[in-house]
Amino acid sequence: MGKIFCVIGKSSSGKDTIFKQILEKNTVGLKTIVPYTTRPIRDGETNGIEYFFINEKELENLERDNKIIELRAYHTVHGIWKYFTAHDEQIDLVSNNYIMIGTLDSYMKLKEFFGDKKVRPIYIELEDGIRLTRAIEREKLQENPKYSEMCRRFLADAQDFSEENIKKAGVVRRFENQDLSQIVEDIIQYIVQEIK
Numbered sequence: 001m002g003k004i005f006c007v008i009g010k011s012s013s014g015k016d017t018i019f020k021q022i023l024e025k026n027t028v029g030l031k032t033i034v035p036y037t038t039r040p041i042r043d044g045e046t047n048g049i050e051y052f053f054i055n056e057k058e059l060e061n062l063e064r065d066n067k068i069i070e071l072r073a074y075h076t077v078h079g080i081w082k083y084f085t086a087h088d089e090q091i092d093l094v095s096n097n098y099i100m101i102g103t104l105d106s107y108m109k110l111k112e113f114f115g116d117k118k119v120r121p122i123y124i125e126l127e128d129g130i131r132l133t134r135a136i137e138r139e140k141l142q143e144n145p146k147y148s149e150m151c152r153r154f155l156a157d158a159q160d161f162s163e164e165n166i167k168k169a170g171v172v173r174r175f176e177n178q179d180l181s182q183i184v185e186d187i188i189q190y191i192v193q194e195i196k
C-alpha cells in the first residue's frame with residue numbers, strides 16, 4: 001500500500017525548490033498530487049505543476065461534488081486566496097506513493113481522510129533571518145513584488161508553525177535547508193526507508 005509524503009514548512013523555507021529536486025531525482029517513482037488554489041498565478045509558475053489555478057465558481061462546483069479533502073482560506077492584502085486538495089482521479093494509494101506540498105493543517109486533514117499510517121510529514125526548517133532574506137530575494141525577481149503580503153505571511157507563519165502546533169500535528173523529524181543537495185539526499189533516504 002502506498003503513502004503520501006507531505007512537504008511542510010514556513011514560507012520560503014524551500015518547499016518548492018526541494019520538492020522539484022526530489023522529483024527530478026525520482027529514483028523511487030513518487031507521483032505528485034497537484035493542489036488547487038484560487039490565488040493568481042505567479043511569474044514562472046505553470047498551471048497543473050505547482051497548483052491547478054482555478055476560480056471561485058470552479059471551486060464551488062468541486063465543493064458541491066464533495067471532492068474537497070482540505071481547504072485553507074487566507075485573507076491576503078489582495079483578497080481571499082484559497083488553497084485546497086481535492087479527492088480527484090490523481091490519488092490511487094493501492095498502486096502508488098505520492099509527494100505533495102502542504103501545511104500543518106492540510107497534513108492533519110490528510111491523515112484524517114486517509115489514516116495515520118498512509119501520510120508522512122517532511123518538515124523543512126530554516127533559521128528565520130536566512131529565510132526572510134531568501135523571501136526578499138525571491139520577491140525582488142517578481143515583476144510586481146508584493147512585499148506587504150510577504151511580511152504578512154512571515155508573521156502568520158510564526159503562529160501557524162508554533163512549537164505547540166508542530167507537536168500537535170505529530171511532526172517529529174525535521175530537515176534543515178542550509179545545503180540544498182544535502183537536504184534532498186536526506187529526504188530521499190527517509191522516503192526509501194518509509195516505503196520499504
Ligand SMILES: Nc1ncnc2c1ncn2[C@@H]1O[C@H](COP(=O)(O)OP(=O)(O)OP(=O)(O)O)[C@@H](O)[C@H]1O
Pocket residue numbers: 009010011012013014015016017018134135137138177178179180
Ligand atoms: N538551500 C537553499 N539555498 C539557497 N537558496 C535556497 C535554498 N532553498 C531554497 N532557496 C531559495 O529560497 C527561496 C524560497 O524557496 P521556495 O520558493 O522553494 O520556498 P517555499 O517554502 O516553497 O516558499 P512558499 O511557501 O512561500 O511558496 C527561493 O528563491 C529558492 O530559490
